[in-house]
Amino acid sequence: MVKLILLFTLVPLAELFFLIKVGEYVGVGWTILLVASTGIVGVSLAKLQGLAIIGKTKFTLAQAKMPKDELIDGLLVLIGAAMLLTPGLLTDLAGFSLIIPFTRARIRSIVKDKFKGKIITGSFNFGPSSVNQDYNQNKDDDETIIDIDDYEEID
Incomplete structure (x- = not known):
């Protein structure tokens, strides 16, 4: 919880600081x-990478394999696209690093x-975490669990 509070307060402040400094130098x-241009270019690149990942996923599924890397890549590209839509230079840098295949492979x-x-x-x-605790509290003590591998066939 504390990490999220810091994330949602410190990142925007850092973004604002860098935008002001860049604005002082270049206007x-x-x-x-x-x-605006990093957002437009980034989202276009994210779309292309997303379509490529969908193609790889279909190919992997057609071979009856689990598309593990493709699913992680898809999530990383989605997060990267969201970061690119967020105004700021730090989030743009992080977003591009999640979308570009070379850096995305390292992050994956x-x-x-x-x-x-x-x-x-x-x-x-x-x-x-309370889901498992609630289940254990409501569980009857008399409940018997039978493992299907431990059976004897009776004639």
Whole structure:
């Protein structure tokens, strides 16, 4: 929660600072043009990359394989496009790094390693942590769980 509060307060302040500094050097009009053009170019590039990822995903599925990298790439491009639509130079830089294939591949490997570590340690949750607690509290103590692999056939 604290990380989100810092993210949503410090990032806009840093963006505002850099926009003011760039505006002082090149002028307000050029700064606005720069922010608008990075947004337009970035979203166009995101669309092209998104279509390429959809094509790769279809090809991988046609081979009866799970499109793991393509799904992560799609998420990274989506996040990158959202960052490019946000006015600012830092978010544009981060957005372009998520959309350009070379840098995206490096970021994808970092994301995969992070997910893998969380899954191995069991610290990866798909929702509120209270869901599992609520389930365990409502569970009957007399409930018997039968594993289908542990059975004997009776004639």
